[in-house]
Amino acid sequence: MTDSEHEQALTYPFTRPAALEPPAEWAELRQGCPVARVKLPSGDEASLLTRYEDVKQVLSDPRFTRRLTADDAARISDSESGGVFNSDMASSIPDGGEGHQQWRRRITKWFTARRMASLRPGMEAMAEQLVDEMVERGQPADLKASLGFPLPVWVICDMLGVPDSDRDKFSHWSDALLNLTRYTEAELMAAQVEFFEYMSGHITAKRKDPGDDLLSELVAGGEMSDDQLVATGMGLLVAGHETTANMIGKMVAMLLVDRRRWEALLEDPSLIRTAVEEALRYDANLGFGMPRYIAEEVEVGGTVLPGGSTVLCDMAAANRDERAFEGAGDMNLTRSPNPHLTFGAGAHSCLGQPLARTELQAVLCVLLRKLPTLDLAVPAGDLRRVEGLVVGGLSELPVRW
Amino acid sequence: MKVRVDDGKCCGAGTCVMLAPDVFDQRDEDGIVVLLDETPPERLHATVREAAGVCPAAAIELDENV
Numbered sequence: 001m002t003d004s005e006h007e008q009a010l011t012y013p014f015t016r017p018a019a020l021e022p023p024a025e026w027a028e029l030r031q032g033c034p035v036a037r038v039k040l041p042s043g044d045e046a047s048l049l050t051r052y053e054d055v056k057q058v059l060s061d062p063r064f065t066r067r068l069t070a071d072d073a074a075r076i077s078d079s080e081s082g083g084v085f086n087s088d089m090a091s092s093i094p095d096g097g098e099g100h101q102q103w104r105r106r107i108t109k110w111f112t113a114r115r116m117a118s119l120r121p122g123m124e125a126m127a128e129q130l131v132d133e134m135v136e137r138g139q140p141a142d143l144k145a146s147l148g149f150p151l152p153v154w155v156i157c158d159m160l161g162v163p164d165s166d167r168d169k170f171s172h173w174s175d176a177l178l179n180l181t182r183y184t185e186a187e188l189m190a191a192q193v194e195f196f197e198y199m200s201g202h203i204t205a206k207r208k209d210p211g212d213d214l215l216s217e218l219v220a221g222g223e224m225s226d227d228q229l230v231a232t233g234m235g236l237l238v239a240g241h242e243t244t245a246n247m248i249g250k251m252v253a254m255l256l257v258d259r260r261r262w263e264a265l266l267e268d269p270s271l272i273r274t275a276v277e278e279a280l281r282y283d284a285n286l287g288f289g290m291p292r293y294i295a296e297e298v299e300v301g302g303t304v305l306p307g308g309s310t311v312l313c314d315m316a317a318a319n320r321d322e323r324a325f326e327g328a329g330d331m332n333l334t335r336s337p338n339p340h341l342t343f344g345a346g347a348h349s350c351l352g353q354p355l356a357r358t359e360l361q362a363v364l365c366v367l368l369r370k371l372p373t374l375d376l377a378v379p380a381g382d383l384r385r386v387e388g389l390v391v392g393g394l395s396e397l398p399v400r401w
Numbered sequence: 402m403k404v405r406v407d408d409g410k411c412c413g414a415g416t417c418v419m420l421a422p423d424v425f426d427q428r429d430e431d432g433i434v435v436l437l438d439e440t441p442p443e444r445l446h447a448t449v450r451e452a453a454g455v456c457p458a459a460a461i462e463l464d465e466n467v
């Protein structure tokens with residue numbers, strides 16, 4: 001691309017050649033324009049980063065803040081509230097510095113690798129139940145709706161001590177809260193209010209009658225205000241549901257579009273761990289890049305950004321950077337080490353990553369064991385992406401077995 | 402090989418523990434890294450290198466000349 005082409009801001013997000021393929025712009029921008037001007041759905045402009053090193057640098061630098069509340073920060077979506085990025089729902093959770101670290105460490109004890117290992121048999125049992133129900137309903141089936149979407153809600157509801165009968169409500173709220181364009185403003189607001197009221201009631205109930213769950217323990221710890229407890233419960237669902245649900249669908253799709261990948265795993269299930277990491281890296285549909293705002297002047301990728309800049313870190317583009325990954329354009333199920341940026345980097349990097357990893361490994365393990373003949377029920381070209389959500393994914397994953 | 406961890410930087414993602422549970426653990430109270438074996442045996446060097454390479458907070462440092 002020439003410089004003159006870049007005088008015009010590119011429209012973000014980019015259009016895709018096919019559901020699982022990266023947009024052509026990524027390679028061009030990484031090569032010729034690592035700090036690119038883009039126009040967001042709101043009409044505001046931001047600087048898009050696509051190289052591994054630049055994305056990692058910005059996500060790891062605490063001077064770049066996550067909240068886009070400054071007057072000169074770009075707005076992401078054109079809805080009034082600005083969607084989940086600009087919502088004040090989470091404002092009671094400290095967003096940076098020591099307060100954030102304290103908050104994070106209180107939650108992290110529920111997400112240790114050891115705890116995840118102990119939850120894994122339960123997750124496999126849930127996955128088995130969902131697969132059995134899918135098989136009973138007959139083929140072809142939508143694997144996303146049957147397994148990908150419900151499993152992470154079940155897991156989070158369990159962690160929060162929410163009864164099974166309320167799982168469907170949780171699914172709806174999390175879907176509505178991540179809207180960019182799919183739900184109306186009124187639907188989004190209604191979902192927020194209902195969800196908030198449910199969580200407030202739930203926390204009151206846990207105070208009276210504690211169970212063996214994360215919220216009961218946080219309530220008993222007495223270190224968080226009620227607002228913080230509510231925001232934490234809501235935040236975990238919003239952060240952990242749609243992301244993991246979509247990743248389950250995309251991971252299985254990526255393994256089935258080239259069935260040699262699936263067969264390699266059938267032959268050697270010890271590849272499950274590295275295959276999950278590679279699916280996380282290779283996913284070209286991570287969704288909207290991570291926005292960050294910086295008040296002071298800073299240099300990134302050889303460009304000086306003025307104070308008051310909003311940058312967008314495109315982790316999926318960075319994950320395909322040849323400078324960081326050999327054969328970045330190929331899916332290699334044995335890749336190791338695999339320092340992909342799918343969970344972010346630095347102090348805010350995904351707190352739920354051990355949980356997400358364990359869920360993905362459990363799902364793959366169960367599918368390989370129970371449905372070794374699994375295959376796509378439509379040609380790869382017929383797979384469709386979801387539009388209008390912050391998190392990218394496939395609208396459905398039709399499979400047979 | 403000598404391993405050092407920076408518990409101020411650690412963000413508790415547990416990635417190192419999932420990879421090399423004989424070398425890394427997490428504190429019960431806040432999930433922050435605990436180093437179990439400062440000089441891991443040779444057979445674990447590859448996984449320890451991987452753990453250092455993928456640590457999201459760059460909190461693991463290796464001295465390979467020891």
Ligand code: HEM
Pocket residue numbers: 059066104156235236237239240241243244247290342343344345347348349350351352353355356
């Ligand atoms: C494959 C699934 C997932 C992906 C791709 C993902 C991705 C991410 C990313 C990129 C961030 C960084 C946000 C930023 O830098 O601003 C993040 C943060 C976070 N994630 Fe995840 N996530 C996933 C699953 C989960 C799960 C299962 C949970 C918990 C139930 C979770 C909880 C969180 C929380 C609480 C944060 C905020 C951490 C902080 O601010 O310190 N995530 N996630």
